[in-house]
Amino acid sequence: MTGLLEVAALAGLVFAAGAWLVVVLFAPRDHAGGARTSPGHRLVVGRAWLYAPLWVPVALVTAAMAPGILGALVGEGDHCLGHGGHHHHLCPVHPPHVAEGELGWLLPLSVALAVGAIVAVTLRRALREARLVRALVATSRPSILGDDVRLLDRPEPIALTVGWRRRTILVSVGLVESLDAEALAVVLAHERAHVSRGDTRLALLDRLAAALLPRSAAAPLLGRVALAREQACDAEAAREVGGPLAVARTLAMVLRLRMSAPPIGVSMASSTIEARVVQLLDPPRPSRRRLALALIGLATLLAVGAGPLHTAIEHLITAALH
Amino acid sequence: MFRLPDLVLGELERDVLDALWTDGPLNPGGVHERVGVARGISVNTVSSALKRLHGKGLLERTKVSHAFVYRAVVSRAELQRYCIDAIASQFGDGGGGLLAAFVDLAEQRGEDTLRRLERMIADRLAEDGE
Numbered sequence: 440m441t442g443l444l445e446v447a448a449l450a451g452l453v454f455a456a457g458a459w460l461v462v463v464l465f466a467p468r469d470h471a472g473g474a475r476t477s478p479g480h481r482l483v484v485g486r487a488w489l490y491a492p493l494w495v496p497v498a499l500v501t502a503a504m505a506p507g508i509l510g511a512l513v514g515e516g517d518h519c520l521g522h523g524g525h526h527h528h529l530c531p532v533h534p535p536h537v538a539e540g541e542l543g544w545l546l547p548l549s550v551a552l553a554v555g556a557i558v559a560v561t562l563r564r565a566l567r568e569a570r571l572v573r574a575l576v577a578t579s580r581p582s583i584l585g586d587d588v589r590l591l592d593r594p595e596p597i598a599l600t601v602g603w604r605r606r607t608i609l610v611s612v613g614l615v616e617s618l619d620a621e622a623l624a625v626v627l628a629h630e631r632a633h634v635s636r637g638d639t640r641l642a643l644l645d646r647l648a649a650a651l652l653p654r655s656a657a658a659p660l661l662g663r664v665a666l667a668r669e670q671a672c673d674a675e676a677a678r679e680v681g682g683p684l685a686v687a688r689t690l691a692m693v694l695r696l697r698m699s700a701p702p703i704g705v706s707m708a709s710s711t712i713e714a715r716v717v718q719l720l721d722p723p724r725p726s727r728r729r730l731a732l733a734l735i736g737l738a739t740l741l742a743v744g745a746g747p748l749h750t751a752i753e754h755l756i757t758a759a760l761h
Numbered sequence: 762m763f764r765l766p767d768l769v770l771g772e773l774e775r776d777v778l779d780a781l782w783t784d785g786p787l788n789p790g791g792v793h794e795r796v797g798v799a800r801g802i803s804v805n806t807v808s809s810a811l812k813r814l815h816g817k818g819l820l821e822r823t824k825v826s827h828a829f830v831y832r833a834v835v836s837r838a839e840l841q842r843y844c845i846d847a848i849a850s851q852f853g854d855g856g857g858g859l860l861a862a863f864v865d866l867a868e869q870r871g872e873d874t875l876r877r878l879e880r881m882i883a884d885r886l887a888e889d890g891e
Contacts, residue, residue: 567765568851574768575844577775578837592838597845598863626863684889687882693864694875712864716878720885 443534445543449759450503450529450752451496452547454744458495462488462652468659475723478670483733485664489648489657495740500529502744503752507532529753543760554651561650565643572601579609584627587634590615595700596693598626600633603640617696618689624680625689632675638668666711670718683719690716767817768844773800773810778819778833786832788825 466488476484487494507530528535537543579589588608591597597611608630615623633639645664649657673690677683694712770778773796780795781787787795789808797807811831814820819840822829835843 564851568848570765570769571844571848571851574770575841575848577770578778578840578844591841591845592836593841593845594838596864629863684882684885687878687885690864691875691879691882694878697864698872698875713874713878716881720881 442537443529443531445537445760446529446535446753446756447500447504448547449543449756451500452550453752453755454496454499454748455492455550459492459652462491463656466656466660467663468655476729477723477725478667478674478718480726480729481667482664482671485660485667486645489645489652489660489664492651493648498737498741499744499748502741503529503749504531505741505745506530506749529749529756557650558647561647565646569603575609576601576607579607582610582615584610584615584623587631588627596696598630598693600630600639603643606634606639608634613700614693614696618692621681621685622689622692625676625686626693628676628679629672629686632672632679633668636668636671636675638672642668666714669711670715673715673719674722677719683722687716687719690719763818763843765847767819768840771810773802773806774814777807777810777814781820781831781833782837786830788828788830790828792831 507528511532575591576589579591582588582590585608587606588610591609591611593611594613595611596614596617597609598614599609601607601609608627610626610630614626618626642665645661649661652660673683673686677686680686690712776796777792780792784791784795789804789811792811793802793804793807797804811820811822811829815822815831819834820831821834822831824830
Protein backbone atom coordinates (compact mmCIF):
# COMPACT_ATOMS: atom_id res chain seq x y z
CA MET A 440 0.00 0.00 0.00
CA THR A 441 2.98 2.34 0.44
CA GLY A 442 3.39 2.35 -3.33
CA LEU A 443 -0.27 3.34 -3.75
CA LEU A 444 0.10 6.16 -1.23
CA GLU A 445 3.14 7.48 -3.12
CA VAL A 446 1.34 7.38 -6.44
CA ALA A 447 -1.88 8.87 -5.00
CA ALA A 448 0.09 11.68 -3.31
CA LEU A 449 1.96 12.47 -6.52
CA ALA A 450 -1.24 12.36 -8.57
CA GLY A 451 -2.99 14.58 -6.02
CA LEU A 452 -0.12 17.02 -6.20
CA VAL A 453 -0.28 17.24 -10.00
CA PHE A 454 -4.08 17.68 -9.91
CA ALA A 455 -3.81 20.30 -7.13
CA ALA A 456 -1.21 22.25 -9.11
CA GLY A 457 -3.48 22.13 -12.17
CA ALA A 458 -6.52 23.28 -10.18
CA TRP A 459 -4.48 26.07 -8.55
CA LEU A 460 -3.36 27.28 -11.99
CA VAL A 461 -6.92 27.21 -13.35
CA VAL A 462 -8.14 29.27 -10.37
CA VAL A 463 -5.30 31.79 -10.71
CA LEU A 464 -5.89 32.20 -14.46
CA PHE A 465 -9.66 31.87 -14.81
CA ALA A 466 -11.40 32.60 -11.48
CA PRO A 467 -13.81 35.55 -11.71
CA ARG A 468 -12.19 38.85 -10.81
CA ASP A 469 -15.20 41.07 -10.05
CA HIS A 470 -16.30 41.19 -6.41
CA ALA A 471 -20.03 41.44 -7.05
CA GLY A 472 -20.30 39.23 -10.14
CA GLY A 473 -23.31 37.01 -10.66
CA ALA A 474 -25.43 39.28 -8.50
CA ARG A 475 -28.55 38.12 -10.36
CA THR A 476 -28.35 34.66 -8.85
CA SER A 477 -29.36 33.64 -5.33
CA PRO A 478 -26.87 34.16 -2.47
CA GLY A 479 -26.83 30.42 -1.76
CA HIS A 480 -25.85 29.65 -5.34
CA ARG A 481 -23.11 32.28 -5.32
CA LEU A 482 -21.75 31.01 -2.01
CA VAL A 483 -21.41 27.51 -3.48
CA VAL A 484 -19.81 28.79 -6.70
CA GLY A 485 -17.47 31.21 -4.87
CA ARG A 486 -16.35 28.52 -2.44
CA ALA A 487 -16.00 25.96 -5.27
CA TRP A 488 -13.40 28.30 -6.84
CA LEU A 489 -11.78 29.18 -3.52
CA TYR A 490 -11.37 25.56 -2.39
CA ALA A 491 -10.66 24.13 -5.88
CA PRO A 492 -6.95 23.37 -5.13
CA LEU A 493 -8.21 21.18 -2.26
CA TRP A 494 -11.36 19.42 -3.49
CA VAL A 495 -10.45 18.97 -7.16
CA PRO A 496 -7.42 16.70 -6.46
CA VAL A 497 -9.47 14.64 -3.97
CA ALA A 498 -12.30 14.25 -6.52
CA LEU A 499 -9.94 13.43 -9.39
CA VAL A 500 -7.82 10.91 -7.45
CA THR A 501 -11.02 9.21 -6.24
CA ALA A 502 -12.39 9.19 -9.79
CA ALA A 503 -9.07 7.91 -11.13
CA MET A 504 -9.21 4.95 -8.74
CA ALA A 505 -12.78 4.13 -9.75
CA PRO A 506 -11.97 2.06 -12.89
CA GLY A 507 -9.80 -0.40 -10.95
CA ILE A 508 -12.32 -0.73 -8.08
CA LEU A 509 -15.29 -1.08 -10.46
CA GLY A 510 -13.39 -3.64 -12.57
CA ALA A 511 -12.68 -5.71 -9.46
CA LEU A 512 -16.28 -5.47 -8.25
CA VAL A 513 -17.85 -6.36 -11.58
CA GLY A 514 -15.31 -9.09 -12.18
CA GLU A 515 -14.55 -8.24 -15.75
CA GLY A 516 -13.15 -5.43 -17.77
CA ASP A 517 -10.36 -5.10 -15.23
CA HIS A 518 -8.72 -1.88 -16.20
CA CYS A 519 -5.30 -2.56 -14.67
CA LEU A 520 -4.83 -6.05 -16.18
CA GLY A 521 -5.62 -4.56 -19.56
CA HIS A 522 -2.67 -2.22 -19.16
CA GLY A 523 -0.27 -4.95 -18.08
CA GLY A 524 2.35 -4.46 -15.42
CA HIS A 525 4.49 -1.91 -17.23
CA HIS A 526 3.44 1.13 -15.24
CA HIS A 527 2.38 2.34 -11.78
CA HIS A 528 -1.33 1.68 -11.29
CA LEU A 529 -3.43 4.29 -9.54
CA CYS A 530 -5.56 1.53 -8.09
CA PRO A 531 -6.10 0.07 -4.61
CA VAL A 532 -6.87 -3.39 -6.07
CA HIS A 533 -3.57 -3.55 -7.94
CA PRO A 534 -1.32 -1.30 -5.84
CA PRO A 535 1.99 -0.32 -7.45
CA HIS A 536 5.36 -1.28 -6.00
CA VAL A 537 7.31 1.26 -3.94
CA ALA A 538 9.15 3.78 -6.10
CA GLU A 539 12.87 3.33 -6.66
CA GLY A 540 13.66 7.02 -6.33
CA GLU A 541 12.88 9.42 -3.49
CA LEU A 542 10.77 11.74 -5.63
CA GLY A 543 7.61 9.83 -4.70
CA TRP A 544 7.58 11.15 -1.15
CA LEU A 545 10.04 14.05 -1.31
CA LEU A 546 7.94 16.19 -3.68
CA PRO A 547 4.57 15.83 -1.87
CA LEU A 548 6.33 16.34 1.48
CA SER A 549 7.97 19.62 0.39
CA VAL A 550 4.67 20.95 -0.95
CA ALA A 551 2.87 19.86 2.24
CA LEU A 552 5.48 21.70 4.31
CA ALA A 553 5.08 24.89 2.25
CA VAL A 554 1.26 24.70 2.54
CA GLY A 555 1.59 24.03 6.28
CA ALA A 556 3.80 27.12 6.69
CA ILE A 557 1.27 29.34 4.86
CA VAL A 558 -1.60 27.95 6.93
CA ALA A 559 0.41 28.46 10.14
CA VAL A 560 1.09 32.14 9.32
CA THR A 561 -2.61 32.72 8.57
CA LEU A 562 -3.68 30.92 11.74
CA ARG A 563 -1.25 33.03 13.77
CA ARG A 564 -2.92 36.20 12.47
CA ALA A 565 -6.35 34.73 13.11
CA LEU A 566 -5.39 33.85 16.69
CA ARG A 567 -4.09 37.37 17.20
CA GLU A 568 -7.43 38.63 15.96
CA ALA A 569 -9.25 36.24 18.30
CA ARG A 570 -7.37 37.74 21.26
CA LEU A 571 -8.30 41.26 20.15
CA VAL A 572 -11.92 40.13 19.81
CA ARG A 573 -11.85 38.72 23.35
CA ALA A 574 -10.47 42.06 24.57
CA LEU A 575 -13.23 43.90 22.71
CA VAL A 576 -15.94 41.65 24.18
CA ALA A 577 -14.38 42.06 27.64
CA THR A 578 -14.77 45.84 27.40
CA SER A 579 -18.38 45.65 26.17
CA ARG A 580 -21.40 45.91 28.46
CA PRO A 581 -24.46 43.69 28.80
CA SER A 582 -27.59 44.96 27.06
CA ILE A 583 -31.33 44.57 27.43
CA LEU A 584 -31.52 43.41 23.79
CA GLY A 585 -30.79 39.78 24.68
CA ASP A 586 -28.18 37.60 26.39
CA ASP A 587 -26.33 37.24 23.09
CA VAL A 588 -26.10 41.00 22.48
CA ARG A 589 -23.55 43.30 24.16
CA LEU A 590 -23.06 47.05 23.91
CA LEU A 591 -20.06 49.02 22.67
CA ASP A 592 -19.76 52.59 23.95
CA ARG A 593 -19.08 53.95 20.48
CA PRO A 594 -20.99 56.75 18.74
CA GLU A 595 -20.45 55.19 15.27
CA PRO A 596 -23.13 52.82 13.94
CA ILE A 597 -21.55 49.40 14.53
CA ALA A 598 -23.14 45.95 14.52
CA LEU A 599 -20.84 42.94 14.53
CA THR A 600 -20.88 39.22 15.14
CA VAL A 601 -17.58 38.07 16.58
CA GLY A 602 -16.01 34.89 17.94
CA TRP A 603 -15.56 31.36 16.62
CA ARG A 604 -16.48 29.22 19.60
CA ARG A 605 -18.67 31.59 21.62
CA ARG A 606 -20.26 33.95 19.19
CA THR A 607 -21.33 37.36 20.43
CA ILE A 608 -23.26 40.16 18.78
CA LEU A 609 -21.84 43.61 19.49
CA VAL A 610 -23.85 46.74 18.78
CA SER A 611 -22.79 50.31 19.43
CA VAL A 612 -24.73 52.76 21.59
CA GLY A 613 -24.69 55.13 18.60
CA LEU A 614 -26.54 52.56 16.47
CA VAL A 615 -29.08 51.60 19.14
CA GLU A 616 -29.93 55.25 19.85
CA SER A 617 -30.29 56.20 16.18
CA LEU A 618 -32.46 53.38 14.82
CA ASP A 619 -36.19 52.88 15.31
CA ALA A 620 -37.48 49.60 16.78
CA GLU A 621 -38.07 47.88 13.43
CA ALA A 622 -34.65 48.80 12.04
CA LEU A 623 -32.93 47.61 15.22
CA ALA A 624 -34.85 44.33 15.01
CA VAL A 625 -33.64 43.94 11.39
CA VAL A 626 -30.01 44.50 12.43
CA LEU A 627 -30.27 41.96 15.24
CA ALA A 628 -32.03 39.40 13.01
CA HIS A 629 -29.26 39.84 10.42
CA GLU A 630 -26.53 39.33 13.01
CA ARG A 631 -28.34 36.35 14.57
CA ALA A 632 -28.48 34.82 11.08
CA HIS A 633 -24.64 35.07 11.01
CA VAL A 634 -24.57 33.27 14.36
CA SER A 635 -26.91 30.45 13.32
CA ARG A 636 -25.11 29.97 9.99
CA GLY A 637 -21.71 29.78 11.72
CA ASP A 638 -20.39 32.47 9.38
CA THR A 639 -17.43 33.52 11.54
CA ARG A 640 -16.11 29.92 11.55
CA LEU A 641 -16.66 29.46 7.82
CA ALA A 642 -14.93 32.80 7.21
CA LEU A 643 -11.85 31.46 8.99
CA LEU A 644 -11.81 28.39 6.71
CA ASP A 645 -12.29 30.69 3.69
CA ARG A 646 -9.28 32.70 4.87
CA LEU A 647 -7.12 29.61 5.14
CA ALA A 648 -8.09 28.47 1.63
CA ALA A 649 -7.55 32.00 0.27
CA ALA A 650 -4.06 32.12 1.80
CA LEU A 651 -2.99 29.41 -0.67
CA LEU A 652 -3.87 31.64 -3.63
CA PRO A 653 -2.24 34.86 -4.88
CA ARG A 654 -4.00 37.96 -3.59
CA SER A 655 -5.19 38.96 -7.08
CA ALA A 656 -7.25 35.76 -7.29
CA ALA A 657 -8.16 35.39 -3.60
CA ALA A 658 -9.45 38.93 -2.89
CA PRO A 659 -12.27 38.92 -5.49
CA LEU A 660 -13.36 35.42 -4.46
CA LEU A 661 -13.42 36.40 -0.77
CA GLY A 662 -15.35 39.55 -1.74
CA ARG A 663 -17.95 37.47 -3.62
CA VAL A 664 -18.32 35.05 -0.74
CA ALA A 665 -18.62 37.94 1.77
CA LEU A 666 -21.31 39.66 -0.32
CA ALA A 667 -23.30 36.45 -0.78
CA ARG A 668 -23.01 35.77 2.96
CA GLU A 669 -24.39 39.22 3.80
CA GLN A 670 -27.21 38.80 1.28
CA ALA A 671 -28.12 35.41 2.74
CA CYS A 672 -28.40 37.04 6.18
CA ASP A 673 -30.40 39.94 4.68
CA ALA A 674 -32.85 37.38 3.28
CA GLU A 675 -33.06 35.67 6.67
CA ALA A 676 -33.68 39.03 8.39
CA ALA A 677 -36.35 39.84 5.78
CA ARG A 678 -38.15 36.57 6.62
CA GLU A 679 -37.92 37.32 10.36
CA VAL A 680 -38.74 41.04 10.42
CA GLY A 681 -40.87 43.11 8.10
CA GLY A 682 -39.82 41.76 4.67
CA PRO A 683 -37.15 42.84 2.14
CA LEU A 684 -38.21 46.49 2.10
CA ALA A 685 -37.67 46.81 5.85
CA VAL A 686 -34.13 45.40 5.45
CA ALA A 687 -33.37 47.68 2.48
CA ARG A 688 -34.63 50.68 4.45
CA THR A 689 -32.45 49.71 7.43
CA LEU A 690 -29.37 49.34 5.23
CA ALA A 691 -29.93 52.84 3.84
CA MET A 692 -30.48 54.22 7.36
CA VAL A 693 -27.25 52.69 8.67
CA LEU A 694 -25.36 53.89 5.60
CA ARG A 695 -26.73 57.39 6.20
CA LEU A 696 -25.45 57.20 9.79
CA ARG A 697 -22.07 55.93 8.56
CA MET A 698 -21.73 58.98 6.29
CA SER A 699 -21.28 61.21 9.32
CA ALA A 700 -18.78 58.91 11.06
CA PRO A 701 -15.13 58.37 10.12
CA PRO A 702 -14.48 54.99 8.47
CA ILE A 703 -12.92 52.22 10.53
CA GLY A 704 -10.18 50.12 8.95
CA VAL A 705 -9.83 49.70 5.22
CA SER A 706 -12.83 49.23 2.98
CA MET A 707 -13.20 46.22 0.75
CA ALA A 708 -12.67 46.96 -2.92
CA SER A 709 -16.29 47.59 -3.74
CA SER A 710 -19.50 48.58 -2.07
CA THR A 711 -21.70 45.79 -0.83
CA ILE A 712 -24.62 47.99 0.17
CA GLU A 713 -25.78 48.82 -3.34
CA ALA A 714 -25.75 45.18 -4.41
CA ARG A 715 -27.60 44.20 -1.22
CA VAL A 716 -30.31 46.84 -1.60
CA VAL A 717 -30.80 46.04 -5.28
CA GLN A 718 -31.13 42.33 -4.54
CA LEU A 719 -33.62 42.98 -1.74
CA LEU A 720 -35.80 45.13 -4.01
CA ASP A 721 -35.51 42.80 -6.97
CA PRO A 722 -34.73 39.28 -5.76
CA PRO A 723 -33.45 36.72 -8.31
CA ARG A 724 -35.64 33.81 -9.33
CA PRO A 725 -34.41 30.35 -8.39
CA SER A 726 -32.88 28.60 -11.38
CA ARG A 727 -32.76 24.81 -11.81
CA ARG A 728 -30.77 25.23 -15.00
CA ARG A 729 -27.73 26.43 -13.06
CA LEU A 730 -27.92 23.47 -10.70
CA ALA A 731 -28.17 21.08 -13.66
CA LEU A 732 -25.18 22.76 -15.34
CA ALA A 733 -23.13 22.47 -12.13
CA LEU A 734 -23.96 18.77 -11.83
CA ILE A 735 -23.09 18.15 -15.49
CA GLY A 736 -19.78 20.00 -14.96
CA LEU A 737 -18.95 17.88 -11.91
CA ALA A 738 -19.87 14.64 -13.71
CA THR A 739 -17.68 15.65 -16.66
CA LEU A 740 -14.77 16.40 -14.32
CA LEU A 741 -15.11 12.99 -12.66
CA ALA A 742 -15.43 11.21 -16.04
CA VAL A 743 -12.30 12.96 -17.30
CA GLY A 744 -10.55 11.99 -14.06
CA ALA A 745 -11.58 8.35 -14.44
CA GLY A 746 -10.73 8.22 -18.13
CA PRO A 747 -8.02 10.18 -19.93
CA LEU A 748 -6.54 11.81 -16.81
CA HIS A 749 -6.24 8.43 -15.10
CA THR A 750 -4.10 7.00 -17.92
CA ALA A 751 -2.12 10.20 -18.43
CA ILE A 752 -1.27 10.55 -14.75
CA GLU A 753 -0.19 6.90 -14.50
CA HIS A 754 2.25 7.34 -17.39
CA LEU A 755 3.52 10.62 -15.96
CA ILE A 756 4.12 9.05 -12.57
CA THR A 757 5.84 6.02 -14.12
CA ALA A 758 8.15 8.35 -16.04
CA ALA A 759 8.85 10.40 -12.89
CA LEU A 760 9.53 7.45 -10.60
CA HIS A 761 11.80 5.48 -12.94
CA MET B 762 -0.84 52.62 21.71
CA PHE B 763 -0.85 49.20 23.40
CA ARG B 764 0.75 45.88 22.64
CA LEU B 765 -1.67 43.02 22.18
CA PRO B 766 -0.59 41.08 25.31
CA ASP B 767 -1.54 44.16 27.34
CA LEU B 768 -5.11 43.83 26.12
CA VAL B 769 -5.56 40.24 27.23
CA LEU B 770 -7.53 40.83 30.41
CA GLY B 771 -8.32 38.36 33.15
CA GLU B 772 -11.81 38.38 34.64
CA LEU B 773 -10.71 40.32 37.74
CA GLU B 774 -8.72 42.82 35.67
CA ARG B 775 -11.77 43.38 33.48
CA ASP B 776 -13.99 44.01 36.53
CA VAL B 777 -11.39 46.35 38.06
CA LEU B 778 -11.21 48.31 34.83
CA ASP B 779 -15.02 48.37 34.71
CA ALA B 780 -15.15 49.84 38.23
CA LEU B 781 -12.65 52.58 37.32
CA TRP B 782 -14.54 53.40 34.11
CA THR B 783 -17.83 53.58 35.98
CA ASP B 784 -16.78 55.32 39.21
CA GLY B 785 -13.64 57.24 38.23
CA PRO B 786 -10.28 57.25 40.09
CA LEU B 787 -10.12 54.92 43.11
CA ASN B 788 -7.58 53.62 45.61
CA PRO B 789 -7.21 49.84 46.16
CA GLY B 790 -9.63 49.95 49.09
CA GLY B 791 -12.30 51.62 46.94
CA VAL B 792 -11.83 49.10 44.14
CA HIS B 793 -11.95 46.26 46.68
CA GLU B 794 -15.29 47.51 47.98
CA ARG B 795 -16.73 47.43 44.47
CA VAL B 796 -15.31 44.19 43.05
CA GLY B 797 -13.40 42.40 45.83
CA VAL B 798 -15.98 42.03 48.62
CA ALA B 799 -18.52 40.20 46.47
CA ARG B 800 -15.83 37.82 45.24
CA GLY B 801 -14.48 37.20 48.75
CA ILE B 802 -10.93 38.20 47.80
CA SER B 803 -8.48 40.32 49.77
CA VAL B 804 -7.40 43.92 49.16
CA ASN B 805 -3.94 42.55 48.30
CA THR B 806 -5.37 40.50 45.41
CA VAL B 807 -7.18 43.58 44.10
CA SER B 808 -3.96 45.59 44.52
CA SER B 809 -2.08 43.01 42.44
CA ALA B 810 -4.66 43.29 39.65
CA LEU B 811 -4.30 47.11 39.77
CA LYS B 812 -0.51 46.79 39.54
CA ARG B 813 -0.80 44.42 36.57
CA LEU B 814 -3.12 46.83 34.75
CA HIS B 815 -0.73 49.66 35.58
CA GLY B 816 2.16 47.58 34.20
CA LYS B 817 0.17 47.01 30.99
CA GLY B 818 -0.20 50.76 30.56
CA LEU B 819 -3.97 50.71 30.99
CA LEU B 820 -3.93 52.59 34.32
CA GLU B 821 -1.97 55.51 35.75
CA ARG B 822 -1.57 56.19 39.43
CA THR B 823 -0.78 59.07 41.76
CA LYS B 824 0.17 58.82 45.42
CA VAL B 825 -2.35 60.42 47.76
CA SER B 826 -1.35 60.21 51.43
CA HIS B 827 -0.08 56.64 51.80
CA ALA B 828 -2.01 54.96 49.01
CA PHE B 829 -2.01 55.05 45.24
CA VAL B 830 -5.09 56.33 43.47
CA TYR B 831 -5.60 54.61 40.11
CA ARG B 832 -7.40 55.93 37.04
CA ALA B 833 -7.92 54.46 33.57
CA VAL B 834 -5.59 55.91 30.93
CA VAL B 835 -8.16 55.42 28.17
CA SER B 836 -11.92 55.45 28.30
CA ARG B 837 -13.94 52.32 27.55
CA ALA B 838 -14.96 53.82 24.19
CA GLU B 839 -11.35 54.64 23.22
CA LEU B 840 -10.16 51.13 24.04
CA GLN B 841 -13.03 49.65 22.02
CA ARG B 842 -12.15 51.84 19.06
CA TYR B 843 -8.53 50.72 19.32
CA CYS B 844 -9.57 47.04 19.36
CA ILE B 845 -11.92 47.44 16.37
CA ASP B 846 -9.23 49.26 14.37
CA ALA B 847 -6.68 46.58 15.23
CA ILE B 848 -9.07 43.76 14.28
CA ALA B 849 -10.06 45.48 11.02
CA SER B 850 -6.41 45.86 10.00
CA GLN B 851 -5.39 42.25 10.76
CA PHE B 852 -5.98 40.98 7.24
CA GLY B 853 -5.73 44.33 5.50
CA ASP B 854 -9.28 44.33 4.20
CA GLY B 855 -11.34 45.84 6.97
CA GLY B 856 -12.04 42.48 8.55
CA GLY B 857 -14.30 41.77 5.60
CA GLY B 858 -13.93 38.07 6.11
CA LEU B 859 -13.81 37.53 9.83
CA LEU B 860 -15.92 40.32 11.23
CA ALA B 861 -19.52 39.78 10.26
CA ALA B 862 -20.58 43.43 10.25
CA PHE B 863 -24.08 44.58 9.28
CA VAL B 864 -22.46 47.31 7.23
CA ASP B 865 -18.77 47.21 6.25
CA LEU B 866 -17.05 49.29 8.92
CA ALA B 867 -15.28 51.38 6.31
CA GLU B 868 -18.27 51.67 3.99
CA GLN B 869 -18.83 55.29 3.03
CA ARG B 870 -20.65 55.70 -0.23
CA GLY B 871 -21.09 59.08 -1.83
CA GLU B 872 -24.13 61.19 -1.07
CA ASP B 873 -25.38 60.62 -4.65
CA THR B 874 -25.32 56.85 -4.31
CA LEU B 875 -27.10 56.98 -0.98
CA ARG B 876 -29.79 59.33 -2.34
CA ARG B 877 -30.32 57.00 -5.30
CA LEU B 878 -30.75 54.03 -2.96
CA GLU B 879 -33.14 55.98 -0.72
CA ARG B 880 -35.18 57.03 -3.78
CA MET B 881 -35.39 53.41 -4.99
CA ILE B 882 -36.65 52.32 -1.58
CA ALA B 883 -39.14 55.22 -1.34
CA ASP B 884 -40.49 54.40 -4.84
CA ARG B 885 -40.97 50.76 -3.88
CA LEU B 886 -42.68 51.75 -0.63
CA ALA B 887 -45.01 54.04 -2.60
CA GLU B 888 -45.76 51.23 -5.12
CA ASP B 889 -46.58 48.82 -2.31
CA GLY B 890 -48.79 51.45 -0.66
CA GLU B 891 -50.91 51.92 -3.79
